[in-house]
Amino acid sequence: MSQTVNHFIGGQFTPSQSGQTFESYNPATEELVAVAAKGDAVDVDAAVQAAKAAYQNWRLMPAPRRGEILYRVAEILQERKDKIARLMTTEMGKVLAEARGDVQEAIDMAYYMGGEGRRLLGYTAPVEMPNKFGMAIRDSVGIVGLVTPWNFPVAVPSWKILPALVAGNCVVWKPGEDCPAVSIMFAEVFKDAGLPDGVLNVVLGAGETGAALVNHPDVRVISFTGSTDTGLKVYTQAAALGKKVTLEMGGKNAIIVLDDANLNLAVDAINWSAFGTTGQRCTATSRLIVQKGIKSRLVEALVAKAKSLKLGFGLEDGVEVGPLVNQKALNKVSSYMDVAKAEGVNVLVGGKRPSDMPKGFFFEPTLLDGVKAGMRVEQEEIFGPVLSIIEVETFEEAIRINNSVKYGLSSSIFTENVNAAFRAIRDLTTGIVYINHGTTGAEIQFPFGGTRGTGNGMREAGQAGLDSFTEWKSVYVDYSGQLQRAQIDNRE
Numbered sequence: 001m002s003q004t005v006n007h008f009i010g011g012q013f014t015p016s017q018s019g020q021t022f023e024s025y026n027p028a029t030e031e032l033v034a035v036a037a038k039g040d041a042v043d044v045d046a047a048v049q050a051a052k053a054a055y056q057n058w059r060l061m062p063a064p065r066r067g068e069i070l071y072r073v074a075e076i077l078q079e080r081k082d083k084i085a086r087l088m089t090t091e092m093g094k095v096l097a098e099a100r101g102d103v104q105e106a107i108d109m110a111y112y113m114g115g116e117g118r119r120l121l122g123y124t125a126p127v128e129m130p131n132k133f134g135m136a137i138r139d140s141v142g143i144v145g146l147v148t149p150w151n152f153p154v155a156v157p158s159w160k161i162l163p164a165l166v167a168g169n170c171v172v173w174k175p176g177e178d179c180p181a182v183s184i185m186f187a188e189v190f191k192d193a194g195l196p197d198g199v200l201n202v203v204l205g206a207g208e209t210g211a212a213l214v215n216h217p218d219v220r221v222i223s224f225t226g227s228t229d230t231g232l233k234v235y236t237q238a239a240a241l242g243k244k245v246t247l248e249m250g251g252k253n254a255i256i257v258l259d260d261a262n263l264n265l266a267v268d269a270i271n272w273s274a275f276g277t278t279g280q281r282c283t284a285t286s287r288l289i290v291q292k293g294i295k296s297r298l299v300e301a302l303v304a305k306a307k308s309l310k311l312g313f314g315l316e317d318g319v320e321v322g323p324l325v326n327q328k329a330l331n332k333v334s335s336y337m338d339v340a341k342a343e344g345v346n347v348l349v350g351g352k353r354p355s356d357m358p359k360g361f362f363f364e365p366t367l368l369d370g371v372k373a374g375m376r377v378e379q380e381e382i383f384g385p386v387l388s389i390i391e392v393e394t395f396e397e398a399i400r401i402n403n404s405v406k407y408g409l410s411s412s413i414f415t416e417n418v419n420a421a422f423r424a425i426r427d428l429t430t431g432i433v434y435i436n437h438g439t440t441g442a443e444i445q446f447p448f449g450g451t452r453g454t455g456n457g458m459r460e461a462g463q464a465g466l467d468s469f470t471e472w473k474s475v476y477v478d479y480s481g482q483l484q485r486a487q488i489d490n491r492e
């Protein structure tokens, strides 16, 4: 049975002024999940006006009080975790255990950013003149616009909404068009936690809706997570209007396995990082860079594991891998099998839709062998359950191949050699580095983001996550009662 979902503007759940709607489907069963309001520039403007009306009171609320509302958000999320996770699985396909993990990330972030209500640390430093005091404090920016994807319907928005709110901003959020119902269920948590009307607003829709938000003159900050194509458009449009932008885009993450690695650990981590969330994570492992001596044993174990994985609707018991999100994603992943064949790559397992599953956008966990550095399947983000295997002779070759893609989000190395591990920490040029752990599983108290084409140098989460949503204000207090000039003005 499907439901109707509306925008969340000024504390009210409202349809689009145009009356337009769009639909979301269960990607495992292809059944209708929700009919959602489709926002345009008029709805976005209504949301921005609601945010502006709420801003003066919200920014003046003491930050510890704002933090207490976030603690309440965490508690309600905890109570509703299972309900939200079930709708998430139904609407975008990740299996229930992962959907629960997605909500848990938001709970963790709500507690963390709630605590920022009593920190939001700035600093003081000595000043040049007597009887003068200096400090740098974080200030809110105003109205911030958030554009988020469907693959982490609650976690990724929480990384943006929660720091934005604790810092005193008001938010207009455009969620992914494949998950409107779970997004609105998340927004309800904020309403029920006592967030004042208009502080958080949600406008549902697709690209047109996001573009209206990015181009709205009163939105000073844009934080975007999604595809590289869209992200770069967002960056260009926002830059033309002088906005501050945070981008999190693609990944082409590798696990390096050296000859001395613990094989069982590596197999488990590779399997989970490559095929968890059906490979639809920006942190997913899509390349295995493996040293020659361990390769045949490792690949044999990985093939056995991939064949054993149970595909299906993620609310059903025992299902380990859900579907891809929609037909378009399935077409894209399938098209890369033609690319792989044309490049002379060997499909060890998978490479096709499962023949016994006529409904749903399923694709078999896939291992591609004989991949060489520089091939398209080695360079381009496929965003599906496809792992390219690249054989190397040496540690140096492995590092060089890891670093030779346009993205730089996450990387990992399996080795029992502490010297090799520390050299890898020094030489891997990604924003996140793991030792003896897969490429996924970043925790919210550390900066999250990537180098090179993954982003634009900003980070989310941790203390760094506040930078997107705050302005530094430097304050000088002269309590001398005399005319004083800073030394720098007096120096000849």
Ligand code: UN1
Pocket (backbone or CB within 6 Å): 105, 151, 152, 156, 225, 280, 281, 282, 283, 284, 439, 440, 441, 442, 443
């Ligand atoms: C994403 O895929 O956009 O580290 C985020 C991880 C998760 C977040 C992934 N905590 O894989």
